[in-house]
Amino acid sequence: xxxxxxxxxxxxxxxxxxxxxxxxxxxxxxxxxxxxxxxxxxxxxxxxxxxxxxxxxxxxxxxxxxxxxxxxxxxxxxxxxxxxxxxxxxxxxxxxxxxxxxxxxxxxxxxxxxxxxxxxxxxxxxxxxxxxxxxxxxxxxxxxxxxxxxxxxxxxxxxxxxxxxxxxxxxxxxxxxxxxxxxxxxxxxxxxxxxxxxxxxxxxxxxxxxxxxxxxxxxxxxxxxxxxxxxxxxxxxxxxxxxxxxxxxxxxxxxxxxxxxxxxxxxxxxxxxxxxxxxxxxxxxxxxxxxxxxxxxxxxxxxxxxxxxxxxxxxxxxxxxxxxxxxxxxxxxxxxxxxxxxxxxxxxxxxxxxxxxxxxxxxxxxxxxxxx
Numbered sequence: 001x002x003x004x005x006x007x008x009x010x011x012x013x014x015x016x017x018x019x020x021x022x023x024x025x026x027x028x029x030x031x032x033x034x035x036x037x038x039x040x041x042x043x044x045x046x047x048x049x050x051x052x053x054x055x056x057x058x059x060x061x062x063x064x065x066x067x068x069x070x071x072x073x074x075x076x077x078x079x080x081x082x083x084x085x086x087x088x089x090x091x092x093x094x095x096x097x098x099x100x101x102x103x104x105x106x107x108x109x110x111x112x113x114x115x116x117x118x119x120x121x122x123x124x125x126x127x128x129x130x131x132x133x134x135x136x137x138x139x140x141x142x143x144x145x146x147x148x149x150x151x152x153x154x155x156x157x158x159x160x161x162x163x164x165x166x167x168x169x170x171x172x173x174x175x176x177x178x179x180x181x182x183x184x185x186x187x188x189x190x191x192x193x194x195x196x197x198x199x200x201x202x203x204x205x206x207x208x209x210x211x212x213x214x215x216x217x218x219x220x221x222x223x224x225x226x227x228x229x230x231x232x233x234x235x236x237x238x239x240x241x242x243x244x245x246x247x248x249x250x251x252x253x254x255x256x257x258x259x260x261x262x263x264x265x266x267x268x269x270x271x272x273x274x275x276x277x278x279x280x281x282x283x284x285x286x287x288x289x290x291x292x293x294x295x296x297x298x299x300x301x302x303x304x305x306x307x308x309x310x311x312x313x314x315x316x317x318x319x320x321x322x323x324x325x326x327x328x329x330x331x332x333x334x335x336x337x338x339x340x341x342x343x344x345x346x347x348x349x350x351x352x353x354x355x356x357x358x359x360x361x362x363x364x365x366x367x368x369x370x371x372x
Contacts, residue, residue, distance in 0.1 A: 004235040004326070006335040010073050011325050013342060015305055017066045019298045022179075024059035024353070026297060027290075028052050030183015032099050032126025033176070036119050038187065038198045042112070045119060047364055049103065051190040054360045056103060058353060063096075065349075072338050076152070076241070076328040077312050084146050084156040085139070088163050092132040098125030126183075127176065134175030137304055138168030141224060141253055143316030148242060157317060167220050170213055177210035178300065181277055182293045188286035192363050200281050203289065207278025214271055214300075226252015227311055227319050232326065241327040246319040253307040263306045269299035 001009075031052055039045030071078045082089055102122035106115055142165060145158040184203035188196050225248045232244035249255070257263050273296030280289035308314070313323040329335065 001336070002236055003238070003332050003335075006332060006339070007235065007325050007329050009339065010329065010335055011305075011309075013339070014066075014069065014073065015301065017062060017069060018301055021062040021066055022297050022301065023182075023294045024055075024062055026179050026294075027183045027186040028056045028059055028099065029126040029130050030179040030181070031187060032102070032122045032183075033130065033180055034183055034187065034199070034202055035126075036123050038184075038195055038202065039119075040194070042115060044195055045115075046107070047191060047195060048187065049106070049122075050364045051187060053103065055356060056099075058356060060100075061349060061353075069338065069342070072334060073330055074312065074323075074328050075330060077323050080144075080146060080154055080313055080323065083154065084144055085136075085158065085160070085163055087160040088132065088136070092129060092136075095125060095128035095132065098122065098128075101125075126179070130176045130179045131169075131172040134172030135163055135168045137175070138165065138171030139163050140308060140314065141171075141221070141226075141304070142167060143225075143227070143314040143319075143322070145317040146315050147318035147321045150242070152240065152242075155317075167217070167224070170217055170220065173213040174210055174217065174300065177206045177213060178274065178293070178297050180206040181210060181274065181281075182290070182297060185277060185281055185286055185290040185293050188281060188284075189290055190362075190364050196286075200284065203281035203293075204278045207274050207281075210274050211271055214267075214274070218267070221253055221307075222251045224253065225250055226255060226307075227314050227322055228252055228255065229310070229324070235326040238331070239327055241321060241323055244320065244324070244327065246322060248319055256306055256309060260306075266299050266302040266306055270296050270303055273299060 031048060035045055035048055039048050067078075098121050102118045102125055106118035106122070109115070144156070145162075146154050146156045148154055181203050184199040184206065187199040188203070191199065227246050228249055230245050230247050233239040257267075273292050277289045277293035277296055280286075280292060310325040311322055312325060312328055315321040315323075330338075
């Protein structure tokens, strides 16, 4: 298999893992954000938490695997991302720890104050990762302030507060609203009565918020500079990121959609899927609403990937130092080895995950909790 073909395959595979992550961990995060608002009293909040209690730990496999594969396939991207905006990444990882702690400790004591504390810790454990993931995606479109020297040693000049650019926060609003929509649709599938009714309302509101933020982001992209490779070695060879020449162009991240109009399918599915998910939730068709909100989130990720391609980590400080699909990748042997392992274990993970959800599926009620 050619080296450039392997690079494209891994661009697609990483996208597949990211979709798996947002589809599974996504509704966990959404439910955590909704917990203090949809659960009126301890019994309802226990019911809400029980909808994900048997599956949330398995969902983390996608996150762990994604990190490992990023390290193996795109080591320069991994190293640059974790050593540049270090504080933001650490805050993201620590905020992800709040949710598992809340799941494990909330019901250890019967004190209302103790349980209320963990309810809000669970909310923070859902809201902060959702917001920060969107902020990271927004900053990829703005470009991160880093450069490489001749020996590929990186210099990063940004500060934590610089990442909270209004455009990045707008992208964070999209991820928060989409994950709330996905979580609310999951709750509609797994609960009955008042909780399902409140989840329906949350799904409708979050769908409109997400679409409004998507429209503002699309308009903002006309005023944001993008990057374009004007000269580069053969993509079928191994070369340093500094060997390419990159120019900065206005509204450059919209360029791929103008050259390849078929790519517009992704943003179209993202917008219409979000609206349809809200509409299906409103009509009490929760199963369809859940799958459509999942498709909308996958299309949103694909929209950003299409806009950036072939860039993975653009640099606002030195565009030539930006990392791309062609120059940030591991050796052909590593790509083939990891691909072979993925083709063996990924179907096993998907099959096992599907079996677990099938076994645990069904409405959760107060009597269900008391009997188990």
